[in-house]
Amino acid sequence: MNPSDSSNLRIAPDVRLGQNVLMAAFVNLYGCEIGDDVKIGTFVEIQKNAKIGRRCKISSHTFICEGVTLEDEVFVGHNVTFTNDRYPRATNGDGQLQTQADWQCIPTLVKRGASIGSGATLLCGITVGRNALVGAGSMVTKNVPDHAVVAGNPARIVKFLKPQR
Numbered sequence: 710m711n712p713s714d715s716s717n718l719r720i721a722p723d724v725r726l727g728q729n730v731l732m733a734a735f736v737n738l739y740g741c742e743i744g745d746d747v748k749i750g751t752f753v754e755i756q757k758n759a760k761i762g763r764r765c766k767i768s769s770h771t772f773i774c775e776g777v778t779l780e781d782e783v784f785v786g787h788n789v790t791f792t793n794d795r796y797p798r799a800t801n802g803d804g805q806l807q808t809q810a811d812w813q814c815i816p817t818l819v820k821r822g823a824s825i826g827s828g829a830t831l832l833c834g835i836t837v838g839r840n841a842l843v844g845a846g847s848m849v850t851k852n853v854p855d856h857a858v859v860a861g862n863p864a865r866i867v868k869f870l871k872p873q874r
Contacts, residue, residue, distance in 0.1 A: 733842050776816040783819050786827035786845065791817055793833045822873065
């Protein structure tokens with residue numbers, strides 16, 4: 710779907726949108742960068758300073774927060790959650806609602822060709838390696854090596870896949 714075809718899309722003017730991006734209804738994008746030929750499912754939010762490479766598929770109900778980078782050809786299953794703060798709080802030490810100045814965004818990188826299974830949660834500050842596979846429902850707390858299959862809570866290496874390219 711072209712963004713101009715639906716009133717159910719929230720695409721902020723600061724979004725850098727590639728060519729041939731397909732989006733379902735109820736997508737919320739602001740301050741992010743989306744590469745060419747990306748498919749985004751319904752009820753997906755992608756926040757400012759997130760970067761999505763080319764030919765990625767992001768399934769429904771997924772949350773991609775500030776600081777997340779997906780390289781090219783990454784698959785993200787349904788209901789995947791990324792985090793960007795190790796110690797989230799609503800208020801600062803004075804009891805006031807936190808502002809941007811009260812916390813540090815910790816980046817996460819998902820390398821080319823990786824796949825994240827449905828329902829997975831990825832804590833911030835990690836790298837998911839090239840062509841790695843994260844099992845559905847996994848809690849990823851550490852770096853995932855290239856070509857590794859991880860699963861569980863916390864996610865642990867199950868096996869390694871043969872390099873694809």
